Structure formats: structure tokens, C-alpha cells
Amino acid sequence: MNYTVGLIVFSSDNGVIKVRPIFVQATEIELKYIHSVAQTQVSENFELDNNGFILNKTVFESYGAGLPLDGGDFKRKNGKFVQEGQNIRIDELVLRVSRTEGQELIVSGEVYDLQLLVEPGQRLFVNFYSPWNYLKLSFGFN
DSSP, rough: OEEEEEEEEETTTTEEEEEEEEEEEEOOEEEEEOOOOOOSSSEEEEEEOSSSSSEEEEESSSTTSSOOOOSSSSETTTEOOOOOOEEEEEEEEEEOOOSSSOEEEEOOOOOEEHHHHHHHSEEEEEEEEEEEHHHHHHTTTE
């Protein structure tokens, strides 16, 4: 059985908000939000990868401006648009939390309401670190 061991770190422009250690079989997290133009639910699935994320699946209800079209396999499934296999490497998730409800990050079944982490309009940074790299970063080791 493979386990993911690391730390999910939530921070804002003012510093670290929450550090969540993880030791789970799952290797993915899910970001859910309401698209600002289409006003429909979007779900993005990221694989945890050493010290970052890999976007590998996006699910959305209606197609419009700002929604993905390139990369990976694009299909309709259960009345939704599904794009899989993008494999886009992202070192840090940088989110601007809006006033619209329904913005969540799901880590190992635990749901984080993004509006409870930072005020609407502010940036939220989400990072994934191996324990060793988090210690190196925290204490300034190279």
C-alpha cells in the first residue's frame, strides 16, 4: 500500500494560516468552486507530487469563457464536461477567494471552506511539502 506523507500549508499575504499533516492512501486533492463567468460548479483534481501538484482532471457543468479546452482527453460524462490527463505541474496553488459560496479544498475527505481561511477578495496560497522540505524551508536550510 502506498501512502502520501507530507504537509498541506495554507497561507495568505499575512503568513501561514494552517498546516495540515497528511498520511493517507489517497494521492489527490480536489478544488471546488463556482466559475465567475458561467456561475456553475467546477471541480479540479490534483495529484500530490513531492513538493507540488499535478492538475490531472477538470469537471465542469457548462462550457464557456475561461474553461479549459486544450490538453488531455475531453468528453461528456453524466451531463458534465470532463477533461482528464492534462498533467500540468503547479508548484503552488494561488487562489483569489471570492464572495461566492462553494469554494472548497478537499484533502483526505476533510473539507476546507476557503472563505473561512481568508476574507473574500484576498489571496490564498496552498502548498504541499514533504516533511523534510518543509523543515528546510522553515529553518532556512539549503
